[in-house]
Amino acid sequence: MQMVLRVSNLTCMRGGIPILANVSFDLHPGQILMLRGPNGIGKTTLLRTLAGLQPLHAGDIQGAEDQIAYAGHSDGLKSTLTVQENLLFWARIYGTSGIQAGLDAFDLMDLQDRKAHDLSAGQKRRLGLARLLVTHRPIWMLDEPTVSLDTNSVAQFATAVRAHCASGGSAIMATHIDLGLEAETVDLTPFKALAPIDDAFDEAFL
Amino acid sequence: MSLWEYANPRKFIATTDVVLPWFWAGTIACLVVGLIWGFFFTPDDFRQGSTVKIIYLHVPSALMAINAWLMMLVASLIWLIRRHHVSALAAKAAAPVGIAMTLIALLTGAIWGAPIWGKPWAWDPRLTSFLWLFLFYIGYIVLWQALDDMDTAADMTSILCLVGSVFALLSRYAFLFWNSGLHQEASLSLDKETNIADVFYYPLLLCIAGFVLLFITLVLVRTRMEIRARRMKALIARERMV
Amino acid sequence: MIAILTRDLRLAIRSGGGFGLSLMFFLIVVVLTPFAVGPEPQILSPIAGGILWLGAMLACLLSLDRIFALDYEDGSLDLLATAPIPMEGIVTVKALAHWLTTGLPLTLAAPAFGLLLDLPFSAFGLLTLSLALGTPALSMIGTFGAALTVGIKRGGLLLSLLVLPLYVPTLIFGAEVVRRGIEGLSIAPALMMLAGITAGSIALIPFAAAAAIRVGLR
Numbered sequence: 162m163q164m165v166l167r168v169s170n171l172t173c174m175r176g177g178i179p180i181l182a183n184v185s186f187d188l189h190p191g192q193i194l195m196l197r198g199p200n201g202i203g204k205t206t207l208l209r210t211l212a213g214l215q216p217l218h219a220g221d222i223q224g225a226e227d228q229i230a231y232a233g234h235s236d237g238l239k240s241t242l243t244v245q246e247n248l249l250f251w252a253r254i255y256g257t258s259g260i261q262a263g264l265d266a267f268d269l270m271d272l273q274d275r276k277a278h279d280l281s282a283g284q285k286r287r288l289g290l291a292r293l294l295v296t297h298r299p300i301w302m303l304d305e306p307t308v309s310l311d312t313n314s315v316a317q318f319a320t321a322v323r324a325h326c327a328s329g330g331s332a333i334m335a336t337h338i339d340l341g342l343e344a345e346t347v348d349l350t351p352f353k354a355l356a357p358i359d360d361a362f363d364e365a366f367l
Numbered sequence: 368m369s370l371w372e373y374a375n376p377r378k379f380i381a382t383t384d385v386v387l388p389w390f391w392a393g394t395i396a397c398l399v400v401g402l403i404w405g406f407f408f409t410p411d412d413f414r415q416g417s418t419v420k421i422i423y424l425h426v427p428s429a430l431m432a433i434n435a436w437l438m439m440l441v442a443s444l445i446w447l448i449r450r451h452h453v454s455a456l457a458a459k460a461a462a463p464v465g466i467a468m469t470l471i472a473l474l475t476g477a478i479w480g481a482p483i484w485g486k487p488w489a490w491d492p493r494l495t496s497f498l499w500l501f502l503f504y505i506g507y508i509v510l511w512q513a514l515d516d517m518d519t520a521a522d523m524t525s526i527l528c529l530v531g532s533v534f535a536l537l538s539r540y541a542f543l544f545w546n547s548g549l550h551q552e553a554s555l556s557l558d559k560e561t562n563i564a565d566v567f568y569y570p571l572l573l574c575i576a577g578f579v580l581l582f583i584t585l586v587l588v589r590t591r592m593e594i595r596a597r598r599m600k601a602l603i604a605r606e607r608m609v
Numbered sequence: 610m611i612a613i614l615t616r617d618l619r620l621a622i623r624s625g626g627g628f629g630l631s632l633m634f635f636l637i638v639v640v641l642t643p644f645a646v647g648p649e650p651q652i653l654s655p656i657a658g659g660i661l662w663l664g665a666m667l668a669c670l671l672s673l674d675r676i677f678a679l680d681y682e683d684g685s686l687d688l689l690a691t692a693p694i695p696m697e698g699i700v701t702v703k704a705l706a707h708w709l710t711t712g713l714p715l716t717l718a719a720p721a722f723g724l725l726l727d728l729p730f731s732a733f734g735l736l737t738l739s740l741a742l743g744t745p746a747l748s749m750i751g752t753f754g755a756a757l758t759v760g761i762k763r764g765g766l767l768l769s770l771l772v773l774p775l776y777v778p779t780l781i782f783g784a785e786v787v788r789r790g791i792e793g794l795s796i797a798p799a800l801m802m803l804a805g806i807t808a809g810s811i812a813l814i815p816f817a818a819a820a821a822i823r824v825g826l827r
């Protein structure tokens with residue numbers, strides 16, 4: 162059973178400098194959240210912080226423990242392993258069984274014995290996204306998930322996200338493409354961290 | 368008032384502004400008096416002749432090479448536990464001073480050893496330990512430089528320093544096990560029986576005090592420099608934020 | 610965790626370089642030594658144990674940067690870090706996989722290479738024993754070095770520089786076991802130190818290496 166992911170007054174750092182401050186939102190089961198904002202605003206940093214890859218500078222994240230499946234810019238595929246082997250590996254890591262749902266959702270059945278280095282960029286991306294289904298984690302965190310996908314695959318992806326949310330999951334994604342999903346949009350621009358006004362360098366040199 | 372207040376960069380710079388001249392003065396006074404006394408106003412050793420006088424550089428630098436390490440270890444621990452940036456920067460600042468002290472100890476040792484042992488280098492446990500220390504300082508310094516992000520570099524080097532300290536002790540034991548040495552026993556100890564004669568002892572103590580002060584002074588100067596470099600980086604980053 | 614182990618072993622076999630590369634390097638060191646110091650058994654025999662240990666250590670060093678670099682580049686390390694397996698476990702398994710692909714083959718091949726260097730027959734058992742005891746420490750320490758340099762591009766040389774001093778005690782005690790064995794001295798102290806270093810490394814280094822990986826990923 163998924164809890165509500167609650168982010169309150171989060172400050173994220175990149176390169177030792179706060180770039181987003183006081184980010185707050187709730188993510189309920191079934192909900193989709195779209196992160197918007199110009200390049201460099203900190204969408205990736207926010208997602209990485211939520212996924213626990215980066216320490217948070219201030220604020221609080223609740224309900225993220227063991228709930229998140231993260232998909233970053235790279236797919237984490239091993240080029241000498243086949244599609245099936247790649248997915249099975251992640252299934253075993255997450256202690257789940259069955260990669261069939263992932264193969265079906267992204268139309269990878271015919272490719273499953275193909276080695277990952279023989280796949281096109283779009284096919285690799287589909288394999289990377291299929292991993293999300295394999296993890297059985299309720300909250301998907303997606304960083305530019307539609308890069309190098311064709312229209313058809315984008316539709317497949319939207320269907321997969323919709324199905325995931327219909328079964329009680331939720332998703333946060335940073336994307337500029339309109340997927341035709343019922344989603345809330347969070348514009349990160351207002352959360353941009355302001356440069357400290359005074360000249361006082363405190364302990365952390367911020 | 369707590370000691371940790373000095374971990375604030377501002378407070379640190381302000382305080383060192385005041386004390387640094389005194390450290391410089393103390394360093395110069397101790398070293399000038401100690402070295403002149405040692406070099407010109409002590410008798411030659413009855414076996415080693417005037418060669419023995421290199422002791423006034425060799426022993427203090429060797430001592431500080433190890434103490435610099437200890438200081439880095441403590442500073443690394445403070446950084447890992449309390450996240451004071453000045454502490455991490457002080458560890459960074461101490462490393463080049465430490466490697467210089469190690470190098471001085473190795474070189475003066477070679478100069479001393481050449482006429483006395485008949486060769487500048489021997490795989491003696493003490494010598495080998497200093498060579499080990501030298502190698503490790505290089506790795507530590509290069510790791511600092513290889514990482515762009517200051518906090519990442521501080522974390523990585525601190526972890527390296529902790530693990531390295533354990534292996535330093537292990538290596539020291541391994542060297543003793545592997546080869547019993549040529550090097551004489553420690554010249555100084557609290558047990559007066561084994562100490563060198565008083566005529567050598569007092570100038571040597573003064574030289575050691577001078578090296579301690581020199582080390583502190585150099586580390587303070589370099590820490591101030593690192594703080595300013597770090598502040599400059601932060602300022603540039605701030606410019607970009609606006 | 611077994612999944613990571615089988616995956617790493619499978620990758621090592623498929624990419625071809627895994628088992629073979631360090632063995633080849635070991636062979637090169639062993640074959641070149643007589644060319645450099647001369648073929649006489651009375652020269653080779655006393656240094657054989659040391660050369661074999663040195664060769665094993667260098668061969669081990671050669672493959673260290675592959676431990677995390679590939680996973681870092683293709684993003685799997687990020688994904689593993691968010692997976693429900695503690696980083697300490699991942700690090701330990703990575704070190705185990707490294708040992709299975711380098712340390713173990715080196716240990717098994719060492720007696721054969723010992724023949725090439727006129728290692729006394731009495732020392733064959735000791736050589737294998739000391740390598741079997743010592744190479745896990747080499748893999749573990751190397752994994753720590755690889756974790757420290759995980760985000761650094763072309764960190765291979767730096768990795769060697771960092772790891773080399775840490776390898777010194779293992780090398781000394783390992784080679785000492787063989788040397789003392791040949792000279793008929795007591796080998797127990799060296800053997801115990803070697804085993805102690807390995808046990809200590811396996812027990813403590815995963816924590817340091819995992820901390821370093823977490824720092825390197827952010």
